[in-house]
Amino acid sequence: MRNIYFLIILLFILILQKYPIINAQREALARLWSVQDDEIDDLIDREVELIDADHIVKRHLNDDVYSGSYIRTTDNNIIFYITDATPVNAIRNLPDVKPINHLLTFERSVNTFNLHDLKDRYRNLTRLAFQYSPELVAIFIDVTLNNIVIASYHGYYPTNREFIDAVNRQFVNPAPVFEYGNLPNTNEQHYLNDISRRTVRMRMLDGDGLCDLHQNVTCSIGFLARRNETHENVIVTSGRCDLFEQEYFFKPWGSLDVHNLIGRMDRVSKYHMIDFGIVSIEGNVEPTITIRNTDSPIYPEINIIGRNGMENNHLGIHSCKSGYFTHLTCGYLRSNEAIYFDALDPYRISYVINIENHIWDIGGPVFHYSDINNVYLSGILTGGIGNIGLATDIDKILIRGGLSLEL
Template sequence: MRVIYLLIILFISLQNYSIYAQQNHPLAKLWGINDTEVREWLDAESHLILVDGILRPILDNNTFSSSFGGTYIDIFQNWLVVNTVNYSKVEELLALPDISPFKQSLHFENVTYSMKELKDFFQEITLMADSYDVRGALIYINVELNNVVIYFFYSGIDNTEFIDNVVPLGPEIIYADPQFASQNIIRPRQRDVNSRNIVVNVFGGDGVYNVADGVGLCSVGFWLKHQHLQNRFYITTALHCYQYVDPNYFYYTPWNSNLHELAIGPDIYEGRDYGPYDLVIISVENEDLNPQFVIRNDDADQYRELIIINDTIISSNYAHICKSGVITHLTCGYVLGFDGMFYGIEENDRTLELIITDLYGLLGDAGGSVFSFASPNNLLAVNGHGAVVTVGPGICAVQSLDTILFVFRSHNELFDDVVLYVQGE
């Protein structure tokens, strides 16, 4: 009888542990914690982002710009790291009325280069990259590494002359892993959509297929709408999904499907018309497509539909960030840097103002929704941040929604009132 009693106790304990130890929420998987801890950790990260937003403008001031090397979040230590070149300025910084209440949230780390020096290095290196016609590279400042990173995507492109001349400046040079491939992409559900269906919900992260020759599959970013004009909608995707010669017409492709029978509409605008920006705006002509402020996460048992409540500018290094795309679906990671520059494989192909992340993605994920979780009070709510534009092993570059909307509105005064379609619209 005693043995049976002990077995019952053990069974109940294991049940309780399995419930407690679940990792259904994307942030639980990213941070290696349990679902029950996500609200607490997200609240802690939100606090550090708040502190960072107060501190960064102060560090950009001439009084401190030569003494500190930027900031980044360390969620595992629950502090904001302040890279420090000149420790004699720390007490002066902590004495400021705006900073003093948050001194317990700050950790000062000794580094070699100030943010001013890093920006000068970045400018010098990008000017060299321009002069040597660099191809297939991403250049950005990584605050944690306290260095400028040059990431080469393609081993088959000869950038030797540039590399030989840039090495004395001491950047961090990274080469993509040629074996880059996913061995663990889950494909649990089929979602074929019949073109005769009455209404189809198109979510962020779904597929868009361009019938123009040589283009193929990309991902849906976000729905856009007019503030003052009803029933006129647009979908964002990446320039990778655009062809400059043939007519571009887009079709809907669900996750885990090869079908692209359901028409969306033609492109109405592409970012290169304005400048070095990566975006395509699709005009939605098919009235059977239902506008959605939802990002898809179908692989999960919970948190399958994430609700977009706002578009905000993300500005903290090593804050969490996530994406949804038609190939690798939903993945999360961290912000590695801002204002990155991508050099494509074609001559004079450059993209500016990129958010750099360590998100996992493959080519068809280009255009996919990039977002972060908005509130510990609602773990389904997200803020939209941008669209995936380049992918590589351990790196994804993102064109921000702020840039996408600015460029699109600048195209024509007819689009001045275009905004992100969010919950409540």
């Protein structure tokens, strides 16, 4: 009996020891980094230092001797993948590099591709893809794999067979890396009710849902912007949500019903291969400049303090998104350029992120934390394949859309 009591007490102690750690990981970024919430700000500061160090070393490298770098924030380290070790000692002894040597690791690239080779291979694979027009395929450089990744859905494997065969014939030793994701589940049960023409003005946060009247399309709200010519406020989301100028309605997190009218999508980007859509604000809704994070008991709304002016070539840094289906999730920046062939037409991707996402998250904001309650906008989620998220850069949206970020 005493042994049983002892085991019960020991189990209780173990539970108490684990509980604070689990309970303290309420924020998505804490879960990504496997740290407690109160450690987030320190790691953000660490990541900023690593970004600065990455920038310093890159000034002394060229595309012929290395194939890219990858920041590992939790390890306080940057890995530089090289194809020629000759200049490493010289670089480490440079005056501006010596103070940051403890942050740097140089490793041989997995293959023999330097960055020039990778870019050339990416361009050639893209040209081949335009010949065959595959469906739901993303192509991008992965510096850690030292290769080009071709991502697609399992369900479209037969459809893209000719393209895949052509790739395997023309690109060998090594072949590109193929990654497959499962087709998204869109079988959520909708209990359609008549829309209540409410007189109550409803607050909309970035990451909330928007849909057409019959919920044939559900997407996510990206961010509030202002037209440069007319100074009217609008909502930015993905142009892939467009349904022939139909009206769009507000669909908050957790709701299967649609609520107040938002407005019409009156402009969709059809040029320059950039994805975004602009929704007018006509209904009884109150757009905000905050991001929804309702799953967090402490920071249910996150402040937007500006756009992310940082270069997007610091791979490995954190990147997060908020969306109707998977809510707020965080991941790592995997690539800074891609081409995506969807069922309509191809378009360019600014960011490839390893992040949980869903088709109903498309259009939602993509951002980078300044601290635990403030963020800089990077763009919008424009697609995904499995846990590969694809994003459009905010500056491209603002320039092409004739918009300014509303703050």
